[in-house]
Amino acid sequence: MKVVIAGNGVSSITLVKELKKISDDADIEIFTDENRPFYWRPRLIEVLANEASIDEITPYDEKWYAAHNVKLHISDPVVKINSNEKEAISKSGLKVKYDAFVFANGCDPFILPIPGKDLKNVYTIRTYEDVVEVKKHYGASKKFVIIGGGILGIEVAAALNRAGEENVTIVEYFPYLLPRQLDKPGAAILKTYLEKRYHLKFLLGKATSELEGNENVEKVVFSDKSSVEADVVLFSAGVRPRISIARETGVEFERGIVVNDRLQTSVNDIYAIGDVAQHRKKLYGTVPPAVEQAKVLANVLSSHDKKYTGSIMSNMLKVAGVDMLSVGMVDPDSGDYTFVSRGDMNKGFYKKIVTEGNKFAGAITIGVKKANALKLKKLVDEGSPANSPLTKYVEF
C-alpha cells in the first residue's frame, strides 16, 4: 500500500512507526516544508533556553527512515492533490500516486491582525528556524514582550529568562493566566510563583490593539491606550489548522479538516490526523491526541477495525520548578459537578479535584510531585470511580 503524508511532525512519525509495527507492507512517502527531518517540537523550548541543540531533539537519521520504508522529501511541501487520479503534487513538481493520502500538516501560529504586525523583530515560535531568529536577539535586545499568557507563552517566557534575558513581559487578554487550563485561584498561585522564580512581568486583562515603531517594533499598545516598550515581540496567541490545500481539494473543513472516527475526511482515501484534524467538533493542538489518532489510523489503513473516539484534554507546563497539571473539567459551572480545592500562595501549592456523580472528571495540581500528579491524571483519563484504590493520591 502506498501512503503519502503531508507533514513530518509527531502525528506523521507515529503513523510511520505504527504502520511498521503492524506490517512491513506500507510504502511511505513523506513531504515536509521544513528543511530538516522530524524533531520533537515541544523540545524547541529547551533549544530556546540554550539547554539543548537541534541534534539532541532530532531522534531519527536517514537510516531510520530507510528502515521504515520511508522516502522523505524535505523543503518540498505538498501543494496540490488530484483526488480523482489519487495523486499528490509537491512544490518541486513531483507527482506521486497514493492509495491513502494523509494530512498531518499541523497548524500555523495565529498573528493578531493589528497594525504593526509586520514590523521587524516580531515573531512566532513554531519551527526550529523561528527559534534561531529569536536567539539572534540574546544579549542585544533588552525588552521581550510575549502576547499570550497560555502554556506556550509562559514556557517561552521562562526559557528566555533561563537563557539570561531579564526583561520579559507576558501580555494576556483574560484577567488571569491559562484561562483554559486553570481557575482564578490556581492562576494567581502560578503567577506569584513565576514572578518570584523567573522574574517575569505580567500585564493581564489587556487587549493588544497595535504594535508601534518605525522599521523595528518599539512599543505594544493596548485598547485602553496604555502601552509597554518592546525590542522583540513574540505572538503566542493560539494556532490555526493549515486547511488551504484541503479546501482546494474539496475536502470538508470547518476550523480544521473534518474527520470521522476512522480519521477519514469527506473525500475517499484522504485522511487527517494531529493538529490539523477536527474530530467531533474538537481541535486539540497537543501531542497526546495526535499520537492517539495516528495509532488508530495505522490500524484503519491496515484494515483493522479501530475507532478514535476522542481524547481528554490535559496539559503540563514544561517550566523547571513549576509542576503544573490540568486535566479534564477544571472550572465547572453547572450543578452536575462537585469539587474540592486547597492552595497555599506562599508555597506555590494548589490542588483541585472535580467529580461528576461518582467519577473523577478533572483536576488541577500545582507544586505536586509529577508522579503523583500523573496518577491523578490517570484517574481522570479513565473516569475512575471516586472510591478507586488510587484515591490516596487525591488526599488533601
Ligand SMILES: Cc1cc2nc3c(=O)[nH]c(=O)nc-3n(C[C@H](O)[C@H](O)[C@H](O)COP(=O)(O)OP(=O)(O)OC[C@H]3O[C@@H](n4cnc5c(N)ncnc54)[C@H](O)[C@@H]3O)c2cc1C
Ligand atoms: C514550542 C512548542 C512547544 C510545545 N509544547 C507542547 C507540549 O509540551 N505538549 C504538547 O502536547 N504539545 C506541545 N506543543 C504542540 C505540539 O507541538 C503539537 O500539538 C504537535 O506538534 C502536533 O503535531 P502534528 O504532527 O499534528 O503537527 P506538526 O508538529 O505541526 O507538524 C506538521 C508539519 O507539517 C509541515 N507542513 C505544513 N504544510 C505542509 C505541506 N503542505 N506539505 C508538507 N508539509 C507541510 C509543517 O511545516 C510541520 O513540519 C508545542 C508546540 C510548540 C510550537
